[in-house]
Amino acid sequence: xxxxxxxxxxxxxxxxxxxxxxxxxxxxxxxxxxxxxxxxxxxxxxxxxxxxxxxxxxxxxxxxxxxxxxxxxxxxxxxxxxxxxxxxxxxxxxxxxxxxxxxxxxxxxxxxxxxxxxxxxxxxxxxxxxxxxxxxxxxxxxxxxxxxxxxxxxxxxx
Numbered sequence: 001x002x003x004x005x006x007x008x009x010x011x012x013x014x015x016x017x018x019x020x021x022x023x024x025x026x027x028x029x030x031x032x033x034x035x036x037x038x039x040x041x042x043x044x045x046x047x048x049x050x051x052x053x054x055x056x057x058x059x060x061x062x063x064x065x066x067x068x069x070x071x072x073x074x075x076x077x078x079x080x081x082x083x084x085x086x087x088x089x090x091x092x093x094x095x096x097x098x099x100x101x102x103x104x105x106x107x108x109x110x111x112x113x114x115x116x117x118x119x120x121x122x123x124x125x126x127x128x129x130x131x132x133x134x135x136x137x138x139x140x141x142x143x144x145x146x147x148x149x150x151x152x153x154x155x156x157x158x
Contacts, residue, residue, distance in 0.1 A: 004136060006134060007108055008109040009112055009129050009131055009132060009133045012030060031132070035069075038153070046073060046107070051104025054080050057087040091118070094108075099145075122146060130154050133155065134155075
């Protein structure tokens with residue numbers, strides 16, 4: 001069972017994707033720069049942890065955010081695990097996937113309102129989950145998925 005869950009909201013994205021779909025929306029240049037500036041510091045405490053998995057929504061903006069987080073964590077993009085539950089914001093499916101995960105840490109990159117709602121569901125903490133924000137939850141009960149918030153960081157705007 002997992003020891004920690006790290007929830008990551010994607011960075012600042014454009015309003016419309018090049019293909020006119022929500023899933024194709026990319027990060028803005030400023031949004032990408034903000035993540036590249038903040039994530040090495042934010043993820044430093046997790047960089048040397050064993051068994052870190054990076055889960056990501058298939059949306060382009062989430063994949064771009066995961067690339068920056070993965071670089072800060074030392075995880076190759078080929079090792080990212082796509083999870084439709086993160087894009088579809090399916091609580092039940094996401095928690096089922098977590099329960100099937102082995103020992104370690106899961107870093108999940110997704111969207112609002114899912115990230116904020118998951119943080120509240122697991123910890124009781126209701127925090128503004130702004131673009132690029134990261135919440136680290138220590139899982140205290142894997143059977144019911146409860147935990148305590150260890151830290152919460154926001155990426156600075158550029």
